[in-house]
């Protein structure tokens with residue numbers, strides 16, 4: 001304090017002296033300086049652009065080369081996929097909460113933004129004799145290559161897209177910077193003003209050369225990227241195959257949906273979820289494209305008979321059709337990560353009965369075409385429930401994003417421990433020997449679905465009444481069923497809701513309750529819902545987060561009652 005007080009007058013005194021001091025005169029702005037400044041700014045932009053274009057080449061060429069290697073082997077997708085896999089649980093929940101099903105475009109946009117910024121810095125840092133930008137590209141390539149080589153399905157060849165891409169990027173960066181070197185040298189410190197090129201002389205020539213070289217780099221980057229993406233047309237072939245695939249004919253049809261299963265309250269969840277509206281949750285940045293020709297299920301581990309099933313083997317078996325509700329463990333109380341579909345599939349219990357499974361084996365570790373793993377209790381596949389290798393969803397072959405051509409569907413278990421999409425490998429093992437993808441990341445090993453109930457109408461914060469207000473929604477406790485749903489207002493008494501017809505214990509059950517709102521109730525009101533499952537257990541009010549075994553708690557919404 002004291003020191004500050006003492007020094008202040010001194011500083012002031014010094015400042016007051018300054019008018020008498022001789023200061024170097026600021027050079028007067030001349031007309032000639034303005035273009036020079038503009039040129040300097042343009043030069044900085046050009047330098048930044050060389051970095052961005054070079055990075056574009058890395059990604060474009062990487063994408064093109066990846067076609068020859070494997071669909072997900074390009075550095076861009078490898079980094080994205082690794083980010084998804086390494087993301088801590090809270091980041092995963094944040095991404096799902098914030099971006100819902102746009103979480104992947106959001107991730108790609110984020111990665112692209114980071115790349116653009118770093119690439120611009122690399123461009124600014126690069127000099128002919130001090131290739132700092134090239135070193136940055138090289139370091140970025142090392143990250144991409146590490147990501148590619150550590151993908152579950154990677155082979156040594158997965159380094160190739162990054163290596164070739166980075167080589168192309170560095171060569172282009174050096175070439176582009178060379179054209180700028182001519183231009184920047186004379187404006188540097190100590191440059192002899194006499195040697196400055198007059199406009200239209202050397203300057204015009206080097207500018208033209210810069211645009212030619214950088215234009216070529218941009219064209220190659222875009223063409224390589226577009227070519228790579230379009231050559232990745234295997235995906236397209238699979239899409240075309242799916243469009244013409246014939247569904248197996250099913251003798252064992254799903255029971256017809258009785259009238260009264262859908263309550264038809266506008267805004268409330270329909271009993272069957274149409275495919276385009278079915279929630280999608282997986283770690284796949286690019287949807288695996290597996291044709292029925294390529295598809296195989298390798299069965300091994302603690303079985304007496306190892307075998308490999310192909311599409312024709314599957315088609316020779318007897319399919320069934322069932323309606324089953326799927327739910328994601330990441331669903332928050334009141335959330336929408338649940339859907340109900342009519343599935344056609346091959347009963348897993350029939351197949352397992354043929355395998356001579358070691359009774360010591362209590363886990364089926366299933367793996368998808370992209371290396372994702374799921375651990376399912378063998379007991380829940382053989383206890384008589386309709387666990388199946390599904391091939392159709394709501395009357396169509398599985399949509400690619402829902403697991404084409406074959407996925408698992410198991411009533412009563414959350415998706416991450418049961419619903420393997422693009423399933424290609426079955427290993428019979430034990431829970432004390434193996435861990436699946438999400439279990440390794442802190443989620444549960446066995447995860448039966450928790451009882452949940454949801455208010456679909458009215459919307460939270462809606463304005464309602466006075467008069468009769470229909471409150472409606474859905475509730476689920478797969479494989480136990482829903483026995484009751486109750487609603488209350490402002491912590492008042494619980495009112496039993498009217499339940500829709502029960503289709504089966506493996507599906508959700510819709511409900512409604514008519515709330516008579518008096519004008520005297522004007523103001524805000526809290527609606528709360530709870531369900532009782534088929535075992536008579538009332539949904540717990542205790543609020544727990546989704547991790548590790550699914551969220552619990554009663555949903556409440558606040559609405560405004562009109563006067």
Ligand SMILES: Nc1nc2c(c(=O)[nH]1)N[C@H]1C(S)=C(S)[C@@H](COP(=O)(O)O)O[C@H]1N2
Pocket residue numbers: 278279280281282283284326327328329368369372401402403414415416419420421422
């Ligand atoms: N191959 C693969 N299968 C997967 C997943 C995945 O990430 N990869 N996610 C699981 C999870 S967490 C859920 S909730 C269900 C979702 O299935 P859906 O996307 O068809 O709704 O798929 C399961 N099967």
Ligand SMILES: [Mo]
Pocket residue numbers: 281327328329330414415416
């Ligand atoms: Mo999930």
